[in-house]
Amino acid sequence: MNTSAKSDDSDAAFPRPQHRYGARxxxxxxxxxxxxxxxxVSRVVNGEAGVTADTEQRVKDAIAALGFRRNDSARVLRKGxxxxxGLVLEDLAxxxxxxxxxxxxxxxxAHGALLINGSSAEDADRERExxxxxxxxxxxxxxxxxxxxxxxxxxxxxxxxxxxxxVDRPAGLIDADVVLSDSFGGxxxxxxxxxxxxxxxxxxxxxxxxxxxxxxxxxxxxxAMAEAxxxxxxxxxxxxxxxxxxxxxxxxRMLAGPEPVTALFxxxxxxxxxxxxxxxxxxxxxxxxGFDDLxxxxxxxPAVTVVAQDAARLGRTAAERLFRRxxxxxEPPRRVELPTRLIARGSGxxxxxx
Amino acid sequence: MNTSAKSDDSDAAFPRPQHRYGARxxxxxxxxxxxxxxxxVSRVVNGEAGVTADTEQRVKDAIAALGFRRNDSARVLRKGxxxxxGLVLEDLAxxxxxxxxxxxxxxxxAHGALLINGSSAEDADRERExxxxxxxxxxxxxxxxxxxxxxxxxxxxxxxxxxxxxVDRPAGLIDADVVLSDSFGGxxxxxxxxxxxxxxxxxxxxxxxxxxxxxxxxxxxxxAMAEAxxxxxxxxxxxxxxxxxxxxxxxxRMLAGPEPVTALFxxxxxxxxxxxxxxxxxxxxxxxxGFDDLxxxxxxxPAVTVVAQDAARLGRTAAERLFRRxxxxxEPPRRVELPTRLIARGSGxxxxxx
Numbered sequence: 187m188n189t190s191a192k193s194d195d196s197d198a199a200f201p202r203p204q205h206r207y208g209a210r211x212x213x214x215x216x217x218x219x220x221x222x223x224x225x226x227v228s229r230v231v232n233g234e235a236g237v238t239a240d241t242e243q244r245v246k247d248a249i250a251a252l253g254f255r256r257n258d259s260a261r262v263l264r265k266g267x268x269x270x271x272g273l274v275l276e277d278l279a280x281x282x283x284x285x286x287x288x289x290x291x292x293x294x295x296a297h298g299a300l301l302i303n304g305s306s307a308e309d310a311d312r313e314r315e316x317x318x319x320x321x322x323x324x325x326x327x328x329x330x331x332x333x334x335x336x337x338x339x340x341x342x343x344x345x346x347x348x349x350x351x352x353v354d355r356p357a358g359l360i361d362a363d364v365v366l367s368d369s370f371g372g373x374x375x376x377x378x379x380x381x382x383x384x385x386x387x388x389x390x391x392x393x394x395x396x397x398x399x400x401x402x403x404x405x406x407x408x409x410a411m412a413e414a415x416x417x418x419x420x421x422x423x424x425x426x427x428x429x430x431x432x433x434x435x436x437x438x439r440m441l442a443g444p445e446p447v448t449a450l451f452x453x454x455x456x457x458x459x460x461x462x463x464x465x466x467x468x469x470x471x472x473x474x475x476g477f478d479d480l481x482x483x484x485x486x487x488p489a490v491t492v493v494a495q496d497a498a499r500l501g502r503t504a505a506e507r508l509f510r511r512x513x514x515x516x517e518p519p520r521r522v523e524l525p526t527r528l529i530a531r532g533s534g535x536x537x538x539x540x
Numbered sequence: 541m542n543t544s545a546k547s548d549d550s551d552a553a554f555p556r557p558q559h560r561y562g563a564r565x566x567x568x569x570x571x572x573x574x575x576x577x578x579x580x581v582s583r584v585v586n587g588e589a590g591v592t593a594d595t596e597q598r599v600k601d602a603i604a605a606l607g608f609r610r611n612d613s614a615r616v617l618r619k620g621x622x623x624x625x626g627l628v629l630e631d632l633a634x635x636x637x638x639x640x641x642x643x644x645x646x647x648x649x650a651h652g653a654l655l656i657n658g659s660s661a662e663d664a665d666r667e668r669e670x671x672x673x674x675x676x677x678x679x680x681x682x683x684x685x686x687x688x689x690x691x692x693x694x695x696x697x698x699x700x701x702x703x704x705x706x707v708d709r710p711a712g713l714i715d716a717d718v719v720l721s722d723s724f725g726g727x728x729x730x731x732x733x734x735x736x737x738x739x740x741x742x743x744x745x746x747x748x749x750x751x752x753x754x755x756x757x758x759x760x761x762x763x764a765m766a767e768a769x770x771x772x773x774x775x776x777x778x779x780x781x782x783x784x785x786x787x788x789x790x791x792x793r794m795l796a797g798p799e800p801v802t803a804l805f806x807x808x809x810x811x812x813x814x815x816x817x818x819x820x821x822x823x824x825x826x827x828x829x830g831f832d833d834l835x836x837x838x839x840x841x842p843a844v845t846v847v848a849q850d851a852a853r854l855g856r857t858a859a860e861r862l863f864r865r866x867x868x869x870x871e872p873p874r875r876v877e878l879p880t881r882l883i884a885r886g887s888g889x890x891x892x893x894x
Contacts, residue, residue: 210700253696256676270656270677279642279852281635281835288633291658300673302624302656304645319654322610323624342607346564459835466839481635481813482836485820498633 211252220248231256271327271508272320273303274313276354282455282478282497283331286353289501290329297509299326308394310334321348327508329353329501335396337362349511353504355398356521363511365504365522367495369399369477372526373406374413376475376493377451379528381414384537385449385473388422389440391433391461392453395425403453403477422447428456437464441472448538449473455480462490470539475528484531491534494527565606574602585610625681625862626674627657628667630708636809636832636851637685640707643855644683651863653680662748664688675702681862683707683855689750691716703865707858709752710875717865719858719876721849723753723831726880727760728767730829730847731805733882735768738891739803739827742776743794745787745815746807749779757807757831776801782810791818795826802892803827809834816844824893829882838885845888848881 217227222241229237230245237245248254271294275283291301302320306313313333317340320328327349328340335358344350344362352364380388390407393400404425411418424436437460440447450465450472452458458476465472475491476483483490503522571581576595583591584599591599602608627644629637645655656674660667667687671694674682681703682694689712698704698716706718734742744761747754758779765772778790791814794801804819804826806812812830819826829845830837837844857876 278645279639281638284635284638285633288659291632300656301658302654304655305642462839480836482834485816486839487841
């Protein structure tokens with residue numbers, strides 16, 4: 187069996203069940219219809235020299251008439267590259283990840299690669315399952331927003347040549363490229379902004395404590411409070427799921443009692459959306475700074491002050507790093523931290539309620 | 541050469557360039573380390589019977605020690621199914637498509653299939669290029685949000701057995717399954733709602749006229765106006781890109797002059813976001829109903845009345861249809877139209893400004 191002669195004729199090499207897949211035209215069919223040899227068809231399909239213009243046209247006519255299509259999935263396997271990359275996100279439905287997803291797609295597209303992606307749903311097992319499924323399809327590279335904290339399961343894949351870059355959160359227990367936003371610095375700036383506007387009792391509501399960005403932002407909150415010489419009451423800090431019910435309860439709790447917080451710092455876009463709703467219904471104004479920008483944040487009353495990260499840039503930077511790796515750049519793993527930007531719009535500049 | 545003996549040893553069948561991909565352990569390596577035959581390893585990897593518990597453990601230990609991984613991309617090719625589906629969206633970054641994307645992923649996941657996706661960027665050539673690239677990778681099925689209006693290029697793929705479902709907009713010039721929202725009915729309801737609140741001069745700003753949903757929503761607008769016996773001034777209707785600059789100009793134009801419109805109906809979420817900004821800066825109140833819901837629509841002042849479609853349900857319905865096709869259901873192509881829901885929140889209930 188001569189594998190190379192089958193180069194564009196994978197239906198013969200990999201027969202499909204006929205009850206489902208109709209008979210795809212093969213290169214043999216094209217050759218027969220055009221009245222040329224298999225090698226000539228192969229040359230035309232692969233854009234190689236050595237075919238007269240007239241013959242090329244005959245082959246192209248036959249291809250068009252038969253609806254012949256090259257089978258890239260067999261082709262790329264033989265080439266050792268699949269021209270595809272895998273992206274494990276937290277949630278394809280989260281608007282924060284949508285621009286990151288698109289940015290990765292655009293870089294992949296510029297490199298002629300397709301994008302396979304999926305949601306970990308913040309579940310370490312599902313992240314692992316997805317990442318390994320992508321590897322089993324022999325993606326050339328992998329971009330992972332980690333849900334889990336132990337990525338040693340990827341070591342054999344990386345050793346076998348699957349370029350891997352982590353984004354938004356670092357890898358756990360392995361040394362790998364990572365692209366992050368400056369969660370610590372961004373949160374510290376946002377909380378310092380509230381302190382500068384007179385707040386002393388500031389609540390922090392963030393994501394689950396096993397998520398790197400959640401603890402980094404909490405660290406930023408604590409740093410800003412400490413730098414201002416302000417104590418932090420345990421009742422002012424709440425990490426947990428971003429489910430609306432939990433955030434609503436925690437915000438309401440912090441805003442109640444004889445010594446309520448006068449301001450909230452929210453750890454991500456999901457938390458901010460719920461906090462905005464709670465504050466809108468509160469009896470007195472509550473200042474708010476949220477991590478992550480929101481589409482209509484500028485139109486709310488007050489408009490929402492945020493610490494914005496550039497999700498598209500995160501995705502682009504990670505994807506560019508990945509393709510540099512695929513181009514053979516052999517540097518030690520690098521940690522890239524992108525700056526955040528405080529956008530003052532009104533909610534973060536409210537003074538403490540009397 | 542015995543292809544079946546190579547069933548989990550694709551590195552031998554498809555040699556990779558050694559400068560990039562390290563030497564992945566093969567089934568032969570596993571067999572050697574475990575001190576068993578290749579067939580035994582194959583049985584363990586594929587969960588087949590005929591291996592003692594002790595031998596199975598030896599093979600599993602060898603697999604773990606070597607970091608051996610099955611190569612699904614070769615495997616699935618031989619099986620005739622790739623357990624992957626392709627999704628061509630308009631824009632991975634658009635929050636409207638994010639829940640649709642996730643819903644398709646979840647259905648695919650329930651069927652053990654991975655998701656390859658990409659953005660057409662509202663460009664017919666790019667849609668075709670993506671869809672055909674997915675087909676060339678031999679996805680089992682394809683879900684397409686069409687950018688173009690001629691899908692005959694997919695006929696050879698569909699004939700060859702790639703299940704194909706269109707969503708959000710119908711296919712052009714071919715007969716295929718399609719899942720839509722009731723754009724006509726939704727827009728008619730929304731405009732009738734404005735008329736019921738006293739409006740006579742109502743502007744319509746929509747997406748480009750070659751997009752099916754744009755013209756269907758315009759048709760709904762015209763139907764509501766005609767049913768109320770109201771004339772439509774050409775100056776009140778504007779179809780075009782959803783770029784903020786264009787929408788801003790058109791909205792400002794309709795709101796100016798001696799006989800301005802007193803209400804706007806906006807054709808999708810992108811248009812609504814800009815219209816909300818224009819109206820917020822307008823000297824007098826302007827009523828607004830937008831097609832598509834927005835995340836913070838209920839918190840704006842006034843809160844935005846919308847005709848909501850269920851993007852996740854669109855995705856889920858399309859994906860379920862696709863997998864029914866893959867399960868061998870051979871019905872004629874079907875058109876499914878999902879209802880929309882008018883959510884009155886304030887902006888659509890404003891009376892005409894004096």
